[in-house]
Amino acid sequence: MAKPTHHAQTSLEAGTFVKDGTLCRQGDWMCFSTSADVLKLYDGRRMTPIKDITGHNGTISDVVSNDVTGMLVSSQEDTGVMVSDLRMQNPAHFLTELQGKGKNCFSIDVNPSGTTLAVAAGEDVHLVDTRTW
Numbered sequence: 001m002a003k004p005t006h007h008a009q010t011s012l013e014a015g016t017f018v019k020d021g022t023l024c025r026q027g028d029w030m031c032f033s034t035s036a037d038v039l040k041l042y043d044g045r046r047m048t049p050i051k052d053i054t055g056h057n058g059t060i061s062d063v064v065s066n067d068v069t070g071m072l073v074s075s076q077e078d079t080g081v082m083v084s085d086l087r088m089q090n091p092a093h094f095l096t097e098l099q100g101k102g103k104n105c106f107s108i109d110v111n112p113s114g115t116t117l118a119v120a121a122g123e124d125v126h127l128v129d130t131r132t133w
Contacts, residue, residue: 012040024065024072024086031072033060039074041086055082055094061106069114071130079105079121083130093133095119098126 012018012034021032029050030042037060039053058076065072065086072084079098084090095117098105103122110117110130117128 012036019060020063022063022065022072024067025070026067029086031063031065033063033074039063039072039084051089053084055084055090056080061104062108064109066110066112066114068112071110071114073108073110073117075105075108075119077104077106079103079119081105081108081117081119083117095128095133 013036016034016036018032019035021030023044024031028044030044032040032042034040037056037058041050041053042048043050056074056076058078058080061075061077063072063074070086072086073081075081079101081095083093083095085092098119098121101121105119105121107120108118115130117130119126119128
């Protein structure tokens with residue numbers, strides 16, 4: 001059995017829990033999605049909070065990051081996607097084109113160069129070119 005190297009106490013409100021997480025900036029930062037539909041960014045070395053990323057208007061279903069571009073991508077169950085640049089305070093882009101189609105999104109990913117975003121919507125996978133949106 002693997003032994004954890006660190007244990008971090010999150011600064012969440014009572015009754016809120018961590019749902020998903022990803023390492024950012026080559027492991028220097030960690031980002032967690034919460035049951036309150038807020039992304040929490042932490043310093044991975046000091047285990048201290050950096051900032052909250054808000055903007056989702058639905059239940060967050062997945063979160064991934066790309067170290068090359070500094071991109072943090074999070075999806076909602078209703079297929080809404082929020083793209084954040086970790087160097088900026090506010091989200092950089094919202095994808096809402098798939099919303100309202102009655103499909104659920106539980107998985108997203110971004111390729112290593114950050115140019116293609118894959119959004120699983122129901123039985124389909126949509127590929128989005130991030131250079132042209």
